[in-house]
Structures are given as structure tokens and as C-alpha cells.
Amino acid sequence: MTTEIMSSGCQGVQAAETKPSDILIKLNLPVTLKFVDVVHKIKIKSRVGLFSKKVNSRERLILKGIGGAVLPGELLALLGPSGSGKTTLLTALAGQLFGLTSGTITYNDKPFSKSMKRKMGFVAQKDIFYPHLSVSETLVFTALLRLPNSLTKEEKISQAQAVMNQLNLTHCKNTIMGGPLLRGVSGGERRRVSIGQELLLNPSLLLLDEPTSGLDSTTASRIVLTLSELAKGGRTIVMTLHQPSSRLFYMFQKVLLLSEGSSLYFGKGENVMDYFSSMGYVASVTMNPSDFLLDLANGIYSGNSCEDRDAMRQALVSAYESNLANQVNVELDNPGNQFHDVSEDGKFGTTWWLQFSLLLKRGLKERKYESFRFLIIGQILGISFISGFLWWQSGPNNIQDQVGLLFFYSKFLGSFPCFQSIHTFPRERKMLIKERSSGMYRLSSYFMARNVGDLPMELALPALLVTITYWMGGLKPNPINFLHTLAVSLFYVLVAQGLGQAVGALVKNQKRASTLGSVVMTLFVLVNGYYIQHMPAFISWIKYTSLSYYAYKLLLGSQYKVDEIYWCASNVPCLIGNLPGSVKQTGLDKQGFSVAALGIMLVGYRLVAYFALLKAGVKHK
Numbered sequence: 213m214t215t216e217i218m219s220s221g222c223q224g225v226q227a228a229e230t231k232p233s234d235i236l237i238k239l240n241l242p243v244t245l246k247f248v249d250v251v252h253k254i255k256i257k258s259r260v261g262l263f264s265k266k267v268n269s270r271e272r273l274i275l276k277g278i279g280g281a282v283l284p285g286e287l288l289a290l291l292g293p294s295g296s297g298k299t300t301l302l303t304a305l306a307g308q309l310f311g312l313t314s315g316t317i318t319y320n321d322k323p324f325s326k327s328m329k330r331k332m333g334f335v336a337q338k339d340i341f342y343p344h345l346s347v348s349e350t351l352v353f354t355a356l357l358r359l360p361n362s363l364t365k366e367e368k369i370s371q372a373q374a375v376m377n378q379l380n381l382t383h384c385k386n387t388i389m390g391g392p393l394l395r396g397v398s399g400g401e402r403r404r405v406s407i408g409q410e411l412l413l414n415p416s417l418l419l420l421d422e423p424t425s426g427l428d429s430t431t432a433s434r435i436v437l438t439l440s441e442l443a444k445g446g447r448t449i450v451m452t453l454h455q456p457s458s459r460l461f462y463m464f465q466k467v468l469l470l471s472e473g474s475s476l477y478f479g480k481g482e483n484v485m486d487y488f489s490s491m492g493y494v495a496s497v498t499m500n501p502s503d504f505l506l507d508l509a510n511g512i513y514s515g516n517s518c519e520d521r522d523a524m525r526q527a528l529v530s531a532y533e534s535n536l537a538n539q540v541n542v543e544l545d546n547p548g549n550q551f552h553d554v555s556e557d558g559k560f561g562t563t564w565w566l567q568f569s570l571l572l573k574r575g576l577k578e579r580k581y582e583s584f585r586f587l588i589i590g591q592i593l594g595i596s597f598i599s600g601f602l603w604w605q606s607g608p609n610n611i612q613d614q615v616g617l618l619f620f621y622s623k624f625l626g627s628f629p630c631f632q633s634i635h636t637f638p639r640e641r642k643m644l645i646k647e648r649s650s651g652m653y654r655l656s657s658y659f660m661a662r663n664v665g666d667l668p669m670e671l672a673l674p675a676l677l678v679t680i681t682y683w684m685g686g687l688k689p690n691p692i693n694f695l696h697t698l699a700v701s702l703f704y705v706l707v708a709q710g711l712g713q714a715v716g717a718l719v720k721n722q723k724r725a726s727t728l729g730s731v732v733m734t735l736f737v738l739v740n741g742y743y744i745q746h747m748p749a750f751i752s753w754i755k756y757t758s759l760s761y762y763a764y765k766l767l768l769g770s771q772y773k774v775d776e777i778y779w780c781a782s783n784v785p786c787l788i789g790n791l792p793g794s795v796k797q798t799g800l801d802k803q804g805f806s807v808a809a810l811g812i813m814l815v816g817y818r819l820v821a822y823f824a825l826l827k828a829g830v831k832h833k
């Protein structure tokens with residue numbers, strides 16, 4: 213197949229040619245898509261008054277009985293103004309719309325199923341990528357995760373290369389995807405990568421939401437031309453478009469025009485202008501057809517007043533019911549191709565272990581730029597050396613200062629990883645939903661890969677801080693005591709990281725999650741025994757829920773023993789266990805119980821995060 217699309221970011225790039233033998237995943241049996249009387253409602257809540265607690269709830273119709281059919285080899289464009297229901301209908305056709313929805317959507321006269329989902333491609337309006345991965349890495353990781361185990365690793369990589377050739381992305385394959393603050397590929401190339409991720413499976417049905425949004429007319433034309441060529445290969449393609457150029461308009465085999473959730477036209481794109489002309493609505497010769505259709509959908513024609521627009525829209529809806537609805541019903545009554553499923557329903561294409569290893573590798577590749585930025589390393593080094601100088605060789609004669617250094621560990625080493633991990637799931641939620649909705653991997657494999665991948669990044673910097681401050685601060689110069697302190701600190705870091713993950717998974721908004729995490733960590737630090745030695749009995753139970761309390765107890769135990777001697781006032785020997793303040797209040801006993809408590813929190817917080825993600829809608833449907 214020859215793609216005439218040229219690179220939007222380079223000059224003089226030759227058209228890419230992909231031989232049929234290059235595509236290892238053969239096109240599934242063509243799919244006929246039918247949708248009959250699709251209705252969708254949403255509930256809208258409104259407050260009665262400014263200071264009233266009473267809330268009124270009402271239903272609003274988004275789709276009002278939409279019907280149509282798309283055959284293999286056809287490209288259907290869903291047109292209409294903003295709020296007309298285009299994206300809602302497309303989402304319903306993709307099997308991703310839930311709630312108050314009714315009607316019938318069939319694929320070769322069969323309902324939606326997981327096996328059908330794996331033969332379908334869905335490109336959302338917003339491109340979501342890992343910014344530091346290159347075009348090639350993005351497509352190869354997708355291929356390795358989505359393509360079945362019946363293909364070898366080399367064949368999956370070859371499939372990714374074939375798709376890059378097909379979409380003419382080879383010239384930028386080593387360019388990173390980029391993001392809002394990171395320069396990468398162009399907008400047109402990002403859209404083609406999004407399309408390429410879905411083409412890896414060579415889907416029979418491809419659905420795209422605003423594939424030309426934000427692109428210049430030349431780049432948009434190239435993308436639609438590519439999709440038109442893909443449709444000619446036997447695929448069924450449906451896309452939403454807001455305001456396509458006249459050059460794009462004539463590439464559509466079929467057009468569905470929507471206005472406030474109702475159909476105004478459904479049929480061949482070449483006949484749409486004649487249809488409205490027959491009713492007396494004639495476009496200017498120089499007018500873009502799509503502009504004319506959008507004006508009609510908005511009730512605008514020949515400068516009519518605002519009062520007449522609703523009446524005009526209603527007249528067009530009635531005309532559709534009288535003139536076109538019966539033709540659509542006849543088309544819906546024709547039997548489609550019988551869909552023969554060749555895969556087991558509900559099965560993932562790859563094993564759990566392969567998903568875990570690939571997600572781990574991808575995560576390490578992406579997050580090494582994020583976690584080891586010079587700014588973060590500089591901050592940790594700065595805090596470490598400043599703290600080391602503040603506690604410079606405090607020694608055993610300044611035991612209260614040493615206790616203060618251990619408390620500093622319990623405060624900083626809890627707050628730093630907690631706040632870092634709070635942003636983990638809110639930041640990756642869109643990517644997780646996108647990839648899970650396509651059945652790319654299990655949530656458990658992603659969750660485990662995310663936790664294992666965070667270990668080197670979350671432990672390296674705290675270990676650096678403890679190592680520097682321990683020897684500068686004058687704590688016991690014994691390797692055993694040092695390793696004990698370091699082990700307790702890193703164990704505490706992992707528990708605090710789990711707390712951050714749980715808060716981030718429970719609270720979707722990053723600012724609210726950060727605020728909640730700050731409040732919780734502050735409370736835990738307040739009750740660990742350093743600030744308050746005489747806590748009221750009715751509230752002292754809170755310390756037993758505090759990870760900071762158990763970590764501080766273990767840190768004290770890494771340096772001191774109950775029967776150890778220190779020199780108190782006037783060179784009088786005293787027992788460490790009787791040291792006034794936090795040591796006596798927190799205590800050096802029950803070290804094993806503290807380890808067990810932190811171990812339970814280590815697992816418990818992560819279980820809370822995992823089930824919160826399941827409940828939040830990122831589970832595989």
C-alpha cells in the first residue's frame with residue numbers, strides 16, 4: 213500500500229511504501245457497524261440558591277434516537293457544532309459509554325464483546341504519551357504489549373516498523389514525543405502516532421475523535437487522506453470532525469449531521485448538498501460545504517433571527533424523519549457480515565509476566581528523566597550538607613542533638629517520598645485509562661511494575677541523605693549502627709511512599725491530594741513523641757496509627773539501648789532509657805512490634821491504592 217502523506221515536519225521526504233507482507237497481523241473479517249435508536253441521557257444537578265443546600269436534579273437528552281450503518285471500505289464523518297453529541301455517539305460506538313444509554317449497536321449483527329474490542333481501534337481527541345519516549349519506542353512498547361504471544365518479539369517490532377512506514381513516521385522515529393514543556397514531534401506527527409498505536413492490530417473498525425483538531429489544513433488533509441486509504445483496504449472508519457475544510461469534506465463516503473442530539477442528515481457525502489437544496493437551503497458558491505452544514509445545524513440561514521433558529525432546527529429534524537429515516541431503516545435491515553471470533557473472549561494477548569517486565573522497562577526509561585533531574589539531586593545534596601554542618605560531630609556528649617537528628621530523619625524521610633508519590637496516579641491516570649480501555653495489560657501488572665520501578669529512584673536519594681548526615685552529624689561511628697539506621701530509614705521511605713500512593717489514588721485532584729497528604733503527615737509527626745511528651749489519654753491512640761511514630765522508635769533503637777549509659781549533668785552516669793523527653797516518652801521497647809506495624813502499613817497502603825484505582829474506573833471492562 214502506498215501512502216502519499218508527506219511529513220509535516222520535514223521537507224523532501226519520500227512517500228513510504230508498505231508491502232502487504234510487511235503487515236504481520238492480517239486484517240480481521242470486515243465489520244459492518246449498525247446503530248439503531250441510540251439515546252443517551254445525563255443527570256444535571258443545580259443548586260436552588262446561593263446559600264441553599266437543596267439541589268435539584270434533572271435529566272438532559274444528549275442523543276435523541278440516532279441511527280445509521282457503516283460498511284467495510286466506508287469512511288463516515290460525524291459532523292455538527294459543539295455540543296451536538298458527536299463525541300458521545302462515537303464513545304458509544306466504541307463500547308465505552310455507560311450510564312443512561314439505550315438503543316442497539318451491533319458489529320456484524322452481534323453485540324459488543326471483549327473479543328470485538330480487541331479488533332477495534334479507538335483514537336481519543338487528546339493525544340496522551342510518555343513525553344520522553346521516542347516515536348519508535350512508543351510504538352514498539354505498544355506492539356509488544358498488545359500483539360498476541362503467537363508472534364515473536366522480532367515480529368512484533370517488525371509490525372511497529374511496518375506501521376511507521378505506512379504512516380510515514382520513519383524520519384522522526386528517534387524523536388521524543390514531547391509534552392507541554394518539552395519539545396518533541398509536531399502536532400501532525402503526534403496524531404499519526406496515536407493512529408499508529410491502533411493500527412498495530414490492523415483493526416477492522418477504527419474510530420477517531422477529532423483527528424484533525426488543532427492542525428493546519430495541509431496536515432489535516434494528509435491525515436484524512438491516510439484514513440481514506442486505510443478505509444479502501446477494507447476497514448470501517450468513523451470519525452468526528454468539527455469544521456473540516458472543503459478539501460476534506462469531499463473525502464467522506466458518508467456523512468451524519470447532528471444538531472443538539474438529533475439527526476439532520478445521514479447518507480452519502482456527495483448527496484448532502486443536493487438534499488438540503490431540494491428543501492430550499494442553497495449554499496453560496498464560494499462557501500465551504502461544512503460551514504454551510506454547521507450553519508444549518510445551528511439554525512442559521514440567510515440572516516434569520518434568533519427566535520427562528522429553534523423552529524428551523526425542528527423543521528430540519530422533521531424533514532429528516534420524513535425523507536431519510538425510512539432509507540436508513542432499510543439499510544439497517546440488511547444483514548451484515550457474520551463476525552467469526554478467532555480469539556478467546558476476555559483473554560489478554562500477553563502473559564502477566566511479560567506485561568510486568570515490559571511496563572517495568574518502559575517506566576524506568578521514562579521516569580529516569582523525572583526522578584534524577586539535576587534540580588532534585590541538587591536539593592537533596594544541599595539539604596544533606598546543610599544538615600550535616602548543623603549537626604556537625606555532635607557526639608555522645610550532645611545526645612539531645614543526636615535525638616533531634618533522628619527526629620529529622622523521621623520527618624523528612626516521610627514527607628519527601630509521600631509527596632513525590634502522591635502525584636503518581638493523578639499524573640498517569642489518563643494514560644492508564646487509555647491503555648486499560650484498549651485491553652493492553654492487567655491493572656495488577658501495571659501496579660507491580662510501577663512499585664518495583666520506583667524502588668531505585670525512591671531509595672537512592674534518601675540513602676544519599678542518610679549517608680552524608682550520619683557521618684557528618686556524629687552518630688555512632690559503627691558500621692553496624694549505620695547499616696541499622698539506613699535500613700530503618702529506607703523501610704520507612706517505602707511505607708511513606710505507599711501512603712502517598714493511597715492518597716493519590718483516592719483523591720483524583722493533585723492539589724487536594726497534596727493538601728490531604730500534608731495534613732496527614734503533619735498529624736503523624738506531631739504524635740510521634742518528639743513534640744509532645746504528655747499527650748491526653750483520649751487522643752493518644754492516634755500515635756498507634758502513625759508510621760512516623762514507629763519509624764522514630766526504630767531509629768532511636770538503631771542508636772541506643774535501654775541499659776546504655778550516657779553522661780547527664782555534672783558528669784553523672786544515667787541510663788538512656790530514662791533520658792527525659794522523647795526517648796523516654798517514645799520508648800526503646802517493642803522494636804519487633806514496630807517493624808510488624810510498618811510492614812502491615814507497607815502492604816496495607818498499597819492495597820488501598822490498588823482497590824481505589826479499580827473503583828476509579830481504570831479496571832478492564
